[in-house]
Amino acid sequence: MSDYILDVTDVDKNFGGLRALSDINLRVKEGTVHAIIGPNGAGKSTLLNVIVGRLAPNRGRVLLGNEVLTGKHPYEINQLGVARVFQTPEIFPDLSLLQNVMVPALAKRDGEFNMSFLKSLFSEREIRAEAEHMLEDVGLIEHKEHLAGSMSRGDKRRLELAMCLSQRPKLFLLDEPTAGMSRHDTNRTIDLLKRIKERGMTKVIIEHDMHVVFSLADRISVLAQGAIIAEGTPEEVRNNPKVKEAYLGGETV
Amino acid sequence: MSNTQIVSPKQDLIYMVVLSVVVLTMPIWLQPFGAAYPDLMQKFMIFGIFAIGYNVLFGLTGYLSFGHAAFLGVGSYTAVWSFKLLSMNVLPAMIFAVALSGLFALLIGYVSLRRSGIYFSILTLAFAQMSYNLAYSVLTPITNGETGLQLTQGDARVLDRMAGIEASAALPTPNLFGIEGIGYSGFYICAVLLIISFFIYLRIFRSAFGLKLRAIKSNQNRMGYTGYNTRPYLMTAFVISGMYAGLAGSLLAVTDPLAGAERMQWTASGEVVLITILGGAGTLIGPLLGAGIIKYFENIFSAFNDQVLQNAFSFLPDWLGHAVASVAGLFVGDGWHLTLGLVFMLIVIFLPGGVMEGITRLWRLVRSRTTSFDGNKKEQQPSTREV
Numbered sequence: 001m002s003d004y005i006l007d008v009t010d011v012d013k014n015f016g017g018l019r020a021l022s023d024i025n026l027r028v029k030e031g032t033v034h035a036i037i038g039p040n041g042a043g044k045s046t047l048l049n050v051i052v053g054r055l056a057p058n059r060g061r062v063l064l065g066n067e068v069l070t071g072k073h074p075y076e077i078n079q080l081g082v083a084r085v086f087q088t089p090e091i092f093p094d095l096s097l098l099q100n101v102m103v104p105a106l107a108k109r110d111g112e113f114n115m116s117f118l119k120s121l122f123s124e125r126e127i128r129a130e131a132e133h134m135l136e137d138v139g140l141i142e143h144k145e146h147l148a149g150s151m152s153r154g155d156k157r158r159l160e161l162a163m164c165l166s167q168r169p170k171l172f173l174l175d176e177p178t179a180g181m182s183r184h185d186t187n188r189t190i191d192l193l194k195r196i197k198e199r200g201m202t203k204v205i206i207e208h209d210m211h212v213v214f215s216l217a218d219r220i221s222v223l224a225q226g227a228i229i230a231e232g233t234p235e236e237v238r239n240n241p242k243v244k245e246a247y248l249g250g251e252t253v
Numbered sequence: 254m255s256n257t258q259i260v261s262p263k264q265d266l267i268y269m270v271v272l273s274v275v276v277l278t279m280p281i282w283l284q285p286f287g288a289a290y291p292d293l294m295q296k297f298m299i300f301g302i303f304a305i306g307y308n309v310l311f312g313l314t315g316y317l318s319f320g321h322a323a324f325l326g327v328g329s330y331t332a333v334w335s336f337k338l339l340s341m342n343v344l345p346a347m348i349f350a351v352a353l354s355g356l357f358a359l360l361i362g363y364v365s366l367r368r369s370g371i372y373f374s375i376l377t378l379a380f381a382q383m384s385y386n387l388a389y390s391v392l393t394p395i396t397n398g399e400t401g402l403q404l405t406q407g408d409a410r411v412l413d414r415m416a417g418i419e420a421s422a423a424l425p426t427p428n429l430f431g432i433e434g435i436g437y438s439g440f441y442i443c444a445v446l447l448i449i450s451f452f453i454y455l456r457i458f459r460s461a462f463g464l465k466l467r468a469i470k471s472n473q474n475r476m477g478y479t480g481y482n483t484r485p486y487l488m489t490a491f492v493i494s495g496m497y498a499g500l501a502g503s504l505l506a507v508t509d510p511l512a513g514a515e516r517m518q519w520t521a522s523g524e525v526v527l528i529t530i531l532g533g534a535g536t537l538i539g540p541l542l543g544a545g546i547i548k549y550f551e552n553i554f555s556a557f558n559d560q561v562l563q564n565a566f567s568f569l570p571d572w573l574g575h576a577v578a579s580v581a582g583l584f585v586g587d588g589w590h591l592t593l594g595l596v597f598m599l600i601v602i603f604l605p606g607g608v609m610e611g612i613t614r615l616w617r618l619v620r621s622r623t624t625s626f627d628g629n630k631k632e633q634q635p636s637t638r639e640v
Binding site: 052073074075078079083084090091092093094095096098099102103104106107108110111112113114115116117118119120121122123124127128145163167 | 258259260261262265456457459460461462463464465467468470471472474475476477478479480481482483485486489
């Protein structure tokens with residue numbers, strides 16, 4: 001059990017009469033990259049929403065290590081060590097890049113609520129250094145004083161990555177981190193994600209881009225119509241006839 | 254000194270010194286504007302305090318409260334009761350006013366902050382109007398209803414009696430250990446309080462707490478997934494702004510020890526929204542400027558009457574002079590709200606960031622002119638809002 005950092009057991013999620021997820025079982029080993037692929041509407045984002053506490057499952061439970069996540073608020077789940085990037089970047093458009101990264105870094109230090117206002121941001125040297133380090137990691141340090149809302153979409157994505165990384169999460173969930181990026185930006189992101197992998201952070205990644213999936217993932221789960229139809233190493237999944245039929249539709253990967 | 258830059262304490266110190274000098278020398282530099290009399294200057298200070306407190310909520314978190322006059326009213330009533338029961342000293346009056354309005358804000362905030370956006374605004378408006386109506390009717394024993402709560406000769410003033418201050422024939426005036434709460438000394442009491450209030454407000458702006466509040470305004474959804482429980486943050490901001498309003502309310506009672514229910518009416522709540530937006534919501538000194546501008550024009554314009562206008566246009570032929578004066582008459586005196594409305598519309602349409610945005614734009618213009626003269630153009634940063 002303690003082998004798995006994320007343990008999703010028998011999760012169902014219905015939206016009215018629609019069954020978005022049925023009988024999902026997903027186990028992710030610590031320090032690995034687990035990709036979830038599947039056609040549009042397969043329930044990938046719904047599954048992520050269940051894990052981070054945005055949606056409550058109708059049945060089943062989610063564990064992080066030995067901690068039950070089901071029924072907790074998103075902020076509690078984040079405090080337990082789950083960070084997430086969204087399909088469309090969720091950043092603070094009215095703050096500078098540096099401040100964008102300081103906010104999550106402060107959450108890690110201060111917890112869910114801390115109202116002390118005696119210390120100025122200027123004297124929060126450690127948090128600032130941490131945030132600058134993260135911005136350097138994603139190659140945005142020269143824009144640190146710029147307004148986040150004025151950045152390009154690719155830059156916003158990388159900023160969001162830096163925000164999540166500054167919390168050093170136990171489990172990092174990425175919802176299509178390269179969607180809408182140019183090939184060049186995609187490659188930069190893959191390099192970045194590989195570098196994080198070396199640090200031993202567990203990641204669950206949803207992705208359409210097979211190039212990204214096969215260059216990063218240790219294991220792949222294939223979701224179709226709300227159910228997991230296959231799971232295995234990239235090699236196994238690539239050669240699974242069910243997968244070819246349901247998802248890849250004859251396309252060579 | 255923009256909001257997106259991290260400002261050093263040294264710069265803030267300069268800021269505080271400049272502000273203190275500007276505020277304390279008001280009786281001198283306001284002379285040419287005809288505004289250097291204590292009553293009006295006290296109003297500048299009081300509404301400045303009210304507005305900077307309001308800015309902690311609206312400017313930082315973006316939550317638009319339409320009920321802050323309720324806290325102003327609670328502050329006034331509490332202060333007058335303190336004058337009646339305890340002492341004419343303003344210190345206990347202010348302490349009780351701040352504490353009680355904070356408590357009141359806790360109650361209203363607890364319910365109102367369950368919703369956001371327009372629903373939050375409506376809830377606060379409803380609470381304030383309820384308070385207003387209660388003060389007028391059911392709570393008459395406490396608020397003295399329509400007449401308003403006033404001092405009387407027969408008040409207990411326990412502490413004053415104990416200190417051996419005997420009741421005189423005239424009603425006593427509020428004082429701070431002997432310093433009178435009216436006139437120039439009254440202005441200086443208010444001015445010092447404004448400076449202290451501003452200092453605390455500056456600390457909030459510059460702290461991690463302030464950054465988190467601004468992050469809530471920018472993207473509350475992200476805050477949840479970043480590990481923040483946003484409700485207590487909003488509650489704290491709401492209570493702080495309620496306490497500022499309570500302090501302002503108590504100072505209104507200091508300058509004139511009388512509290513009426515109309516102080517809690519929705520127009521009074523609207524006024525502080527107006528002040529903040531006019532000056533520049535979310536900026537540091539915008540609300541102070543807004544308070545100064547609105548209170549100044551309220552005084553100047555509302556003092557104009559038909560006679561003054563007739564004289565002003567007497568150089569025109571009689572028939573024209575009468576016509577112009579009657580049109581202009583709509584905008585002054587009791588009609589000065591019409592002028593205010595027009596100015597407000599112009600500001601919101603052309604300078605959505607308020608007067609502060611105008612100043613920032615001017616400053617940029619001047620700076621870009623001077624740098625291009627030097628021949629070394631500095632690259633401009635994209636739209637960082639100045640303080």
